[in-house]
Amino acid sequence: MKDHTIDYKLYLVTNRYDYSDDQFLDIITTACKSGVTLVQLREKSVSSKRYFELALAVKKITDRFNVPLIIDDRVDICLAVDAAGVHIGDSDLPVTVVRQMLGPDKILGVSVKSVERADEIITQGADYFGVGAIYPTKTKVVTKHTSIETLKAIVSRVNVPVNAIGGIKEHNIKTLQGSGIAGICVVSDIMQADNVESKVKQLLQAVEKII
Structure with a gap:
């Protein structure tokens, strides 16, 4: 059953950069331990098998710290690992179709860049919106x-x-x-931090002052 008390305060969106799997998972572990409230596993160019394996490994971590895991784009991976939900963008399946596939109990997040898009999909089953890009980003995602x-x-x-x-x-x-x-959703400021624990705590303090 969907948890309606989700805390969206500090939402980590992953990027593997050039990390080994162990380094990547260590960063996620430290981030979860330090206070991130949601984790989205975002993989744009790996095989389904690889995505599934990464999702299983990350879910072990997020489950340990009771942090919901969101899968980027892939409804099949979300369902295969029983993640908390999925996040989709404009190039993915329609919101209504994804909601039907997920059922009522999974979280569905949608990327939104305009008021018009928000108006169009607000009644289609999304649980939250990710709005941006607010500032320029160097991730390998067209923004x-x-x-x-x-x-x-x-x-x-x-x-x-x-x-x-x-x-x-x-x-x-x-x-x-x-x-x-x-x-806020954060990628590089956490994933590339010199001290992940300290950075997460500083981000939490900063965001708590403005929400």
Whole structure:
């Protein structure tokens, strides 16, 4: 059954960069132990078998710390490992179709870049929106800039939690003050941190001041 008390405050989106599997999993372990509230496993260019194996390994960690695991794009991988949910973008299956495939009890997140898109899909079964990219990002994901004004407009029009994503780092979190977001999605500021534990705690302190 879906947990309606999900904490979206500090949402880690993974990127493996050039890490070994052990290094990658160690970062996720430290991040979960230090206070991230959600983890999204994002893999754009691996085989289904590899994605499945990574998802199983990550889920062992997130389960240990009672952190929900979200799978990027792949409904089949989400269902195969019994993850908490899936996150989809514009190039994935329609929101209504994904909701049907997931059933009512899994979390469904959707990337949104405009008010028009938010209006179009708000009644189609999404549990939260990821809005951005708010700032430029170097991840291997094609992004389109979304202004903070658009972010605020989307928050004001929808009845689901909204997270800011895209280039979010400790030093620019304060610019999101007053936007009404439920939390932030962070990639490189955690995945490439010199001290993951310290960085997660600093990010938590910063985001708690603006939500």
